[in-house]
Structures are given as C-alpha cells and as structure tokens.
Amino acid sequence: MHGKLNPPPRRTNGHIRFTSNVLRSLGIVNDIACFVGAYVLAMIAYELTIGYYYDARLHRTGAIILCINYFLIRVSRDGYAVVKGQGEDVGGSSLADFLLASGLTTLVILQLEMMSDFSRGFALYFISFSMIALFLSRILFRKLISKLMDRGVVGQRVAIYADSAKGADKVAKLLEIERLPHLRIIGYADDRRQIKPEERELSYLGGFDALLQLARTGQLDQVILALPQIRQDRLEYIADTLSAASIDLCVLPRETLELKTGYRVNFLGSLPVFAIWQQPIRDVDGIVKEILDRGLAAVAVVLLSPILLLTCLAIRLESKGPILFRQKRFGFNNNEISVLKFRSMYIDRQDTSGAERTQKNDPRVTRVGRVIRRTSIDELPQLFNVLKGDMSLVGPRPHATMMRVGDKYYFDAVKGYTARHRVKPGITGLAQVRGLRGEIATTERARKRVEYDVYYIENWSPLLDIRIMIETVLKLIWDKNAY
Incomplete structure (x- = not known):
C-alpha cells in the first residue's frame, strides 16, 4: 500500500530547533x-x-x-x-x-x-x-x-494522524485548551475518503505516505496518532515505519477523546493509568476537615443555645407536634442519613419524603416556620448531625431521597449527580452561596448546583470552607430564595 522506502533525503531545517x-x-x-x-x-x-x-x-x-x-x-x-x-x-x-x-x-x-x-x-x-x-x-x-x-527556534511542528477530519479537529481543540504555544499544528493526515475542504478546519496533508515524506524531509517534528479503533498490527506498522525518521511519535488514547469527565494521568509504579475519580479530602486533609467540623459545631451549639431554646419554645407554643423534623436524605457514599431540622410546617401537612417541593407562600408552612426558614434557623439542629459524624459544616447540601426536578427524580434528571456524595453533605455549601439556595425548579438550575458541588469537592481547602461559612452568614441578610 505504501510502497518501498527510499533513502531519506537531506533534512530541510534551516536552523537548529529545540523542543520545549x-x-x-x-x-x-x-x-x-x-x-x-x-x-x-x-x-x-x-x-x-x-x-x-x-x-x-x-x-x-x-x-x-x-x-x-x-x-x-x-x-x-x-x-x-x-x-x-x-x-x-x-x-x-x-x-x-x-x-x-x-x-x-x-x-x-x-x-x-x-x-x-x-x-x-x-x-x-x-x-x-x-x-x-x-x-x-x-x-x-x-x-x-x-x-x-x-522564530521557530523553540517549538514543534505537529501533524495529527486521525481517522477523520472531525477527530483531528477534536484533538486540535483539546490542545488549544491546554494552551501550549510551543506546538504548531501544520495539519492532519487521513487515509480515508476526504470531506470537502470548506468543511475542514485543519489543513489536509494527505495520507500516511505524505506524512512519512514530511517526517523524512525534516518538515515535521511530532506526529500524534488519534486512531481510537486502530488494530495492534496497524499501530506496530506505523511505529516501525515512522521510526526511520527523527521525529517524536505519540499515541492519544481513546479515553482522552471520549471521556466527558475530567481525569488525570497517574502512575502505578511505572504503569500509566487514567484516574477518572479519586477519593477526595483524604489522609491529613480528612483529619483537618473532621477537626474543623466537630470543633466549630461544638462551639456553635454553645454560642447559639439561646436561639435554639427560644426556637423550641416558639414552635411548641404555635402548633401541636414534635419540635424537630426528621427526613431521610442522601449522605456520604450515597447512604441514607436522618437529617434534623426544626419543624416549620403543620404536622398534618408536612412531607417526609421530600417529593413535594416547598414553594413561595406555601400554606403548609407555619408563621414561626416562615421566620426560621427565611433566616435558616431551621437548619441549626444539623449541628448535631455534624457532631454525630453524618454531616459536615460545609459540603453539598443533602437532598431528600424522593426529591424531584420537574417530573424526574433528582438523581435521574442530572447526569453525574451521585458524584456529589463522595464527601459528607454540609449544612451549607458553595452552591448555596452562589445563589442556588432554595427551590430548584428547573433541570438547568439543578445541573448548575451539582457543578458547584463537584467543583467544591475537587478544590477543597480549609480556607475555602471558612470562606463559604462567612459568605453564608452574609447571604442570609439579602437572600430572597429562601422561604
């Protein structure tokens, strides 16, 4: 198919080139x-x-x-x-x-x-x-x-050998995101049937023979193989043939083109692996967060005890029923936990499943309930959840097991939803201080909340927790999404 190899001609580089x-x-x-x-x-x-x-x-x-x-x-x-x-x-x-x-x-x-x-x-x-x-x-x-x-003194001229123009364009976009100015993509090679020039974003260099010729004449420094379905014998042939030219040859794994979530390349010994998910907030970080959570929760219970006692009294005087409301919600590792709240609804109208969303001017909410929900005092009993170890002060908010967005359950409506359960849920979270507190009526709003939750998990630090707690207090004054 490719013919007999001829002796390599003289390289045409006008000056010495260096890689990055x-x-x-x-x-x-x-x-x-x-x-x-x-x-x-x-x-x-x-x-x-x-x-x-x-x-x-x-x-x-x-x-x-x-x-x-x-x-x-x-x-x-x-x-x-x-x-x-x-x-x-x-x-x-x-x-x-x-x-x-x-x-x-x-x-x-x-x-x-x-x-x-x-x-x-x-x-x-x-x-x-x-x-x-x-x-x-x-x-x-x-x-x-x-x-x-x-001037071309530092850098590499790169060609992409792909199975289609669409695949080559995708590789080029991935490289563009990485911001690597030392790489200059001169075009792509593809042995299959070509589409019209106006439908291509990259210059078409030709097939494998043209790619080999560029490499042997010194017009190319690196070839990226982006062939997700390539056979082993074909890969070995390409590697053996291009090895005759003094260029860099690398293979872009199929996962880099098809994985939608973020990943990192790690090493198990000398073996490269794709780390799609990693256990977050572990080792020393986990100990620091645990100390921060339980220490501050204990202090908060002592300092806020007058408010806790007054709220208990107000709920008892206004309506019959228990002072605390317990609801099953998703916790760490997707396990169910019993979350505590001050009861803010009439006992015969409350929904323990969470299937029915609380809306503005909801008739199920008592007068005391409106005040404590507006000021988030109803969430304070969750300090005892933190002391018990079921929750954190800061983390993704725990959702009721039957909570819905539109006509779908939350975990069905948002792709990647369960990733937020890789850490303990929190009394407050990054999504809440970014304006996503209160009713989540649309799938887009629900997806945005999950994105904030995942960002928090992947970028956690003690300073981030402290910042979110401070912003939570400030948000309580102006937030209009709580009712």
Whole structure:
C-alpha cells in the first residue's frame, strides 16, 4: 500500500530547533544568573552605602547555601515544569520558594551560632536584589520565549494522524485548551475518503505516505496518532515505519477523546493509568476537615443555645407536634442519613419524603416556620448531625431521597449527580452561596448546583470552607430564595 522506502533525503531545517524541554534548563540558568547578578550588586551597594568590613568568603558561602536550598525546593516541587511559554504567572511561586529558602538558611546559621559573623546589611541587599531579579527576569524570560517560538527556534511542528477530519479537529481543540504555544499544528493526515475542504478546519496533508515524506524531509517534528479503533498490527506498522525518521511519535488514547469527565494521568509504579475519580479530602486533609467540623459545631451549639431554646419554645407554643423534623436524605457514599431540622410546617401537612417541593407562600408552612426558614434557623439542629459524624459544616447540601426536578427524580434528571456524595453533605455549601439556595425548579438550575458541588469537592481547602461559612452568614441578610 505504501510502497518501498527510499533513502531519506537531506533534512530541510534551516536552523537548529529545540523542543520545549530546553525551557526548563533555560529557566534554571536564568535563576543562576539572577543570583550571581544580585550578589555582585549587593557587594557594590554595600560598599557605597555601609562600607564596613565583612568576611567575603563567609558571606559567599551563605549565599551559595541559600541558592542550593532554593533550587532543591524548586526542583522538588517541579517548579520549572511550568516554564513553557504559556503566559501564566510563574513569579509568585518562585518568590515564595526563595523566601522559604532564606528562612531555612537563616535557621542553619542560627543553629551554627554564626549569626553575629554575618552582616545584616549585606544579607538584606542580597535578598532584596535577588527577589527583584527573580521577578523582573520572568517578565523578560517570557518575552524571550515568545520570540524564540515565533522564530521557530523553540517549538514543534505537529501533524495529527486521525481517522477523520472531525477527530483531528477534536484533538486540535483539546490542545488549544491546554494552551501550549510551543506546538504548531501544520495539519492532519487521513487515509480515508476526504470531506470537502470548506468543511475542514485543519489543513489536509494527505495520507500516511505524505506524512512519512514530511517526517523524512525534516518538515515535521511530532506526529500524534488519534486512531481510537486502530488494530495492534496497524499501530506496530506505523511505529516501525515512522521510526526511520527523527521525529517524536505519540499515541492519544481513546479515553482522552471520549471521556466527558475530567481525569488525570497517574502512575502505578511505572504503569500509566487514567484516574477518572479519586477519593477526595483524604489522609491529613480528612483529619483537618473532621477537626474543623466537630470543633466549630461544638462551639456553635454553645454560642447559639439561646436561639435554639427560644426556637423550641416558639414552635411548641404555635402548633401541636414534635419540635424537630426528621427526613431521610442522601449522605456520604450515597447512604441514607436522618437529617434534623426544626419543624416549620403543620404536622398534618408536612412531607417526609421530600417529593413535594416547598414553594413561595406555601400554606403548609407555619408563621414561626416562615421566620426560621427565611433566616435558616431551621437548619441549626444539623449541628448535631455534624457532631454525630453524618454531616459536615460545609459540603453539598443533602437532598431528600424522593426529591424531584420537574417530573424526574433528582438523581435521574442530572447526569453525574451521585458524584456529589463522595464527601459528607454540609449544612451549607458553595452552591448555596452562589445563589442556588432554595427551590430548584428547573433541570438547568439543578445541573448548575451539582457543578458547584463537584467543583467544591475537587478544590477543597480549609480556607475555602471558612470562606463559604462567612459568605453564608452574609447571604442570609439579602437572600430572597429562601422561604
């Protein structure tokens, strides 16, 4: 089909080309230059302003130790991996790493009881000039990277070998989302029947023979195979044939094209795997959240005890029935939990299943119920759910098992709904402080709430919890969606 291979002609590259991997090395060289320049400037500034004698050898050793600490921190955090010309701000993390390295170096000097031998003025000059150099150099470094990419010195010319123009366009869009300016897609190859040129977004390069010719003549640096249904023998033939040319060859797994949810590529030992879902808020994070939940819940019960007692009294005086309302709702791992609330409806009209939504001016709600629902006081008994371990202070709100959106159950109406149950439900949540509190009457509104819940799970931090709790208190004053 492809004919006999001819001897490869001379490569037509007009100059040496580098891949984006060279940027990592350039980033390290850039930081070394910053420290050398900062040290020289510190010596000059010290002589011009202070001028006292200092042990140059000792200070030089201290500066070297500081720099070694800095590079160890940067490399351990893979801090130079982000240097790919994507335009993101990489200065903040480098300054933070430098301050951490400075602190560690200071501790070493204190431990060796050598602080009295160091000039604080010289140290201040060196640290200040280093931070300024690290910050400014990154601005210049990004401009340099951009120019090198525009001139083709750094970057890769990429061709997509796909099973259709539609598949190639999808790969191109995925790469565009990743913001990788060092990759320049020159077109796609496809051996099948071609569609009309006006219906294609990428340039059509031809079939496999044309792709091979581009690779062998030095007009191509990388080929991405996007063939979800490719046979093993076909894949081996392509790999063996293209191996004769000095290019990069990679296979885009079918999952990257077909998975709708987010995923990460992890390694089990040396085996790459697609991590579609991971257990969230685990290990130390889980302990921190548990302490935060139960500690703050205990404090809240004590501080809010007068409100709790007054609410109990008001409910008892207004209508017959129990003070507390219990309802089965979905909890952690999709298990049912019994959620506590202050009773806000007449005992003969309340719905324990949750199938009937509460609406504005709902006749089932008592006068006291309207007040405590509007101010969310009816939710306060859930503090005891938190102390019991069934709930968290912050998390996706627990829904009644029979809750509906339109004519469908919540878990049928919204795809991926059960993903919100990977953590304990909360008294308040991110969706509630983003305006999705109260009645959820439409599928679109329900889907948006689930999106916020999943975002919270995947981006949890103690600060996020505290922020949501503060916003919850502020929202109670102006929220019009509670009734």
